[in-house]
Each structure stands twice: as C-alpha cells, then as structure tokens.
Amino acid sequence: MRIVAGKYGRRRLNGPSGGRFRPTSDRVREALFNVLGPLDESVSFADVFAGSGAVGIEAMSRGAGRVVWVEVSGSACWTIRKNLEQLPDRTSWVLEQKKAALFVETTKEQFDYVFADPPYHMSPVSILETLTARDLLKPGGLLILEHERQQPAPDVAGSLHRTDSRHYGGTSLSFYRPREETDDEKASHEADRDDR
DSSP: OBOOSSTTTTOBOOOOSSTTOOOOOHHHHHHHHHHHOOOOTTOEEEEESOTTOHHHHHHHHTTOSEEEEEOOOHHHHHHHHHHHHTSSOOSSEEEEOSOHHHHHHHOOOOEEEEEEOOOTTSOHHHHHHHHTSSOOEEEEEEEEEEEETTSOOOSEETTEEEEEEEEETTEEEEEEEEOOOOHHHHHHHHHHHHHO
16 A cells, blocks of 8 residues: 655555455545645645545645544554654644544534545445534535445435545445535525524
C-alpha cells in the first residue's frame, strides 16, 4: 500500500494488522481524488472509519490543509500514527480515537469533505443515519461513502442527496451533497416554528 500522488507520492504505508480491516485500495483512492480534483490549504477533510489512515494521508499529500482521522480501534490508531510519523509535516492532523457516532455527536467542526469507509457488514443506510445526525459538511461540502457494490446506498440520507456513484470491481463510492429543501418542506418547517 502506498500514497498514490501529491507531495508524499509513492511513499509506502503500513496497513492495520488483523483480517477485519479492509484498506481502501490504491486504485480506488486514485479514482476518488481524480473525482475530487485539486485540494489546497483551505480544504478540511475528515477520514471516518479511518483504518490505516490512507485516504486522509492521500488528502494531506494532495494539499488539504486540515485532516482529521476518526477510528475506534487501538491497533488501527497505532498504525495511523506510524504512517503519519514518517511524514515531514506533522502540524495539520488530528487523530480522534472514538466511534463515528460519538465523533459526530461531539465535534464542533464542519468539513469540506467527509470520507467514510465503514466495515462492509454495516449497512450504508445505518452509516448514513449516523453521519447525518448533525451537519458535518460546510455549505457546498461533499460526503463520500465507500461501500460494497452489492449493498446499494440510498439516494437521500437526511439532508443529503446522492449526486454521483462510481463502481470499481466490488467497491462503490457514493457521493452526497446537502440538498435544497422543497417548497413543501420549507412551508412545513415554517408552520412548525409558528406552532411553537
């Protein structure tokens, strides 16, 4: 496993030990960042269910100014730290060892990009429910969910709607952006406020 491109391109990365981890492949990471396009120091990126941390490291390599890794496993967090310690830039990253739901509940940050690669036994619907419990995205932000192609992701998740999906063998990436409220939804919310 390696960093595909950017200022740290071609550096080798450690993978977490144990068969329960499934790092995002180099091919899928390359395809993801081809879709996202250039990043710069103004970009904030959250790598949730981070595993080896490879996706967030790829974002940092390609110019993201702030990267937060979220991972509950102690051994995976150790791997992320080892991967980060080999890089010369150690000032722009934060590693949160906690469950995704707790991170969503407690963080005060919003991000330009949130990438989530949960274990494949977890359903895309339940993961999206967790990630949309609070507005993690900045206006115009993008949430990317990696999931098994055989487990399709929903078109709508909370305040997000799917704008694109890409397939790479048995792996899919679904892309979500905040959706505009319909006139009926706006009227309903206004009526709710009037009733209070």
